[in-house]
Amino acid sequence: MLRLTELKLPLDHEEAALRAAVLARLGIPDDALLEMRVFRRGYDARRKSAIRLIYTLDLVLRDEAAVLARFAADPHVGPSPDTRYRFVGRAPERLARRPLVIGAGPCGLMAALVLAQMGFRPVILERGKVVRERTKDTWGLWRRSELNPESNVQFGEGGAGTFSDGKLYSQIKDPQHHGRKVLEEFVKAGAPEEILTxxxxxxxxxxxxxxVESMRATIESLGGEYRFNSKVADLLIDRAADGARQIRGVVLEDGAILESDHVVLAVGHSARDTFAMLEKRGVYLEAKPFSVGVRIEHPQGMIDRCRFGDFAGNKTLGAADYKLVHHAGNGRAVYSFCMCPGGTVVAAASEPGRVVTNGMSQYSRAERNANAALVVSVGPEDYPGGPLAGIDFQRRLEEAAFEAGGRDYRAPAQTVGDFLAGRPSAALGEVIPSYKPGVTPTDLAALLPDFAVAALREAIPAFDRQLKGYARPDAVMTGLETRTSSPVRVRRGADGHSLNTHGLFPAGEGAGYAGGILSAGVDGIRTAEAVARSMLGLAVDQAA
Structure with missing residues (x-):
C-alpha cells in the first residue's frame, strides 16, 4: 500500500474529483488505482476566499513498485506505515497478583483495556462514581451549587476529559502509532468513525x-474488575536492606488492603490529596510548570467569520476553532488552550470553597459561544517551596475566585473592555456568559498575579490583530482557569517504574506525562506495556 500526502482540493469539490486528482498527481490510468482510502482529511483556511481540503490517502496500485521508484525523491509519496497494534506479550495462565490501576480517566482506561486484552485481568480503583451517577452529581454543582468533592468534573469514571470538548488530537511524538489504537478502540466503543480520518x-x-460505559463492559468481559468509590489512601512499600523500595499494594480509605506488585498511578491532575500521600511515602516528586488565567467567550458566529469568511457555516468545516500564542514583553507566554467551539464554560471545582473553570462542547458544537482558556505560563520559580508548592499556588487563586464570585460557586467575570481599561465590571454586554451556576461582574486583575495581568493585557490586542473582534469590549472573561496541567511530576524511568519505587507506574496527566484525552490514552497504552514487560520479565523497549 502507498501513502500520498498533502493532496489539496477546493472545499466544495465533487466526490469524483478526489480520484481524478490522485490519478493526475501520480500520472497513472484509472484502472491502475485499485483501492483508495482516506487516512486523514484536514483543511487550509489561511486564504478565506479559497479554503482547501488537504488529504492523506492510502492507495492500492496495480504497479506500486514502479510508482514508488518514479517518486523516490518526493516526500509526499511513499509506503504506507503499518499502524496495526501489536501486544508485547500475553499473561500466563495463573497470576500470582493482578495489576492495579488507580484512576478510570483516559489514561487508566486505556491502560486497563490493554492489560485486559493481554490477559492480566486488572483491578481498576476509582475514587468517584460510575459515569452516569457522576454526571448527576456534576449537574448538581452546575444547577444547584452543590459540590460533591468525590464526584465532579475532576473525579469519577471517565476522568476530567468526560466533561470537555472530547478533542482527540495531539502533537506528541507517536512512532508506534499508539494514537491509532486509542481511536480505533473509541470507535469500537461507539465513537463516530470520522474520528479515524x-x-x-x-x-x-x-x-x-x-x-466509557462500553469500554468498561469490554474490560469486565476480559476479566478486569472495577471498584468505584474506592479512594486509595496509602501505599504498601517494602524496603530492602540496600534501600530499594518495592510496591506491595494499596490501602483504601475504608481500610481494605489490595496486594499487588504492579500499580498504575493514573490519578489525573487534581488528585491533590493523593500527591500529598505520595510525598509522605517518599515517592519521588517534583514541581513542574503549568499555566493560569481565565476562560474567554466570543460569539461562535464571529469566530466562524474570522476564520472562514464567506464559508462560515459550511457543514464540512463545522464550527471554527483557533490557536493563539503571544510572547509578552515580561517574558511570559500567553496562549489559548482547550478551545471549545460552540461550547460552554463549566464549573470544574473539586474542593469546597474554591472556584475553577473549564470548557466543554457537545458533538454538535451548536451553542452560541466559543470559549477557550486564555492562560499565562507559570513555573516553580513563581511558587518556591517544594514539589507540592504549585498546588498551594493554585488553591490561593481558586479561593480568591470563590470569594469574588460570592462564595456560592458563581464565578468572577469581567468584560474584555473593562479588563483592558483597568476598571472593574459592573455589568456585562451582549455576549452572555455560559458558566453555571452563574457569574459575578468584578475585577479579575485583583485575582491574578500582576505578571499574568500585564501579559494578558498585552496579548489580547495582539490576538485581535489575528482574529478581528477578539478584543471586542463585550467579550466575557470568566475566572479562574487553574487546572491546565498537573503542577506535579511523578518521575519515572525508561522502564516506566517510579524513579525510586519499583512497581509503581506513574502515568497520564496527573503524573505530568500527558495533556489531553489522546495523549493520556497513548500514555496509558505505553504504561500497560511497561507493566506487562515487568510482569513477564521482558526487556525494556527503548523505542517506546
Whole structure:
C-alpha cells in the first residue's frame, strides 16, 4: 500500500474529483488505482476566499513498485506505515497478583483495556462514581451549587476529559502509532468513525459517557474488575536492606488492603490529596510548570467569520476553532488552550470553597459561544517551596475566585473592555456568559498575579490583530482557569517504574506525562506495556 500526502482540493469539490486528482498527481490510468482510502482529511483556511481540503490517502496500485521508484525523491509519496497494534506479550495462565490501576480517566482506561486484552485481568480503583451517577452529581454543582468533592468534573469514571470538548488530537511524538489504537478502540466503543480520518477529531460529552460505559463492559468481559468509590489512601512499600523500595499494594480509605506488585498511578491532575500521600511515602516528586488565567467567550458566529469568511457555516468545516500564542514583553507566554467551539464554560471545582473553570462542547458544537482558556505560563520559580508548592499556588487563586464570585460557586467575570481599561465590571454586554451556576461582574486583575495581568493585557490586542473582534469590549472573561496541567511530576524511568519505587507506574496527566484525552490514552497504552514487560520479565523497549 502507498501513502500520498498533502493532496489539496477546493472545499466544495465533487466526490469524483478526489480520484481524478490522485490519478493526475501520480500520472497513472484509472484502472491502475485499485483501492483508495482516506487516512486523514484536514483543511487550509489561511486564504478565506479559497479554503482547501488537504488529504492523506492510502492507495492500492496495480504497479506500486514502479510508482514508488518514479517518486523516490518526493516526500509526499511513499509506503504506507503499518499502524496495526501489536501486544508485547500475553499473561500466563495463573497470576500470582493482578495489576492495579488507580484512576478510570483516559489514561487508566486505556491502560486497563490493554492489560485486559493481554490477559492480566486488572483491578481498576476509582475514587468517584460510575459515569452516569457522576454526571448527576456534576449537574448538581452546575444547577444547584452543590459540590460533591468525590464526584465532579475532576473525579469519577471517565476522568476530567468526560466533561470537555472530547478533542482527540495531539502533537506528541507517536512512532508506534499508539494514537491509532486509542481511536480505533473509541470507535469500537461507539465513537463516530470520522474520528479515524478528520484532522481534528472530537466526540463531545454525551457520546463520551456511552463510550466509557462500553469500554468498561469490554474490560469486565476480559476479566478486569472495577471498584468505584474506592479512594486509595496509602501505599504498601517494602524496603530492602540496600534501600530499594518495592510496591506491595494499596490501602483504601475504608481500610481494605489490595496486594499487588504492579500499580498504575493514573490519578489525573487534581488528585491533590493523593500527591500529598505520595510525598509522605517518599515517592519521588517534583514541581513542574503549568499555566493560569481565565476562560474567554466570543460569539461562535464571529469566530466562524474570522476564520472562514464567506464559508462560515459550511457543514464540512463545522464550527471554527483557533490557536493563539503571544510572547509578552515580561517574558511570559500567553496562549489559548482547550478551545471549545460552540461550547460552554463549566464549573470544574473539586474542593469546597474554591472556584475553577473549564470548557466543554457537545458533538454538535451548536451553542452560541466559543470559549477557550486564555492562560499565562507559570513555573516553580513563581511558587518556591517544594514539589507540592504549585498546588498551594493554585488553591490561593481558586479561593480568591470563590470569594469574588460570592462564595456560592458563581464565578468572577469581567468584560474584555473593562479588563483592558483597568476598571472593574459592573455589568456585562451582549455576549452572555455560559458558566453555571452563574457569574459575578468584578475585577479579575485583583485575582491574578500582576505578571499574568500585564501579559494578558498585552496579548489580547495582539490576538485581535489575528482574529478581528477578539478584543471586542463585550467579550466575557470568566475566572479562574487553574487546572491546565498537573503542577506535579511523578518521575519515572525508561522502564516506566517510579524513579525510586519499583512497581509503581506513574502515568497520564496527573503524573505530568500527558495533556489531553489522546495523549493520556497513548500514555496509558505505553504504561500497560511497561507493566506487562515487568510482569513477564521482558526487556525494556527503548523505542517506546
Amino acid at each position: 478528520v484532522s481534528k477529531p472530537h466526540i463531545g460529552t454525551f457520546r463520551l459517557v456511552t463510550m
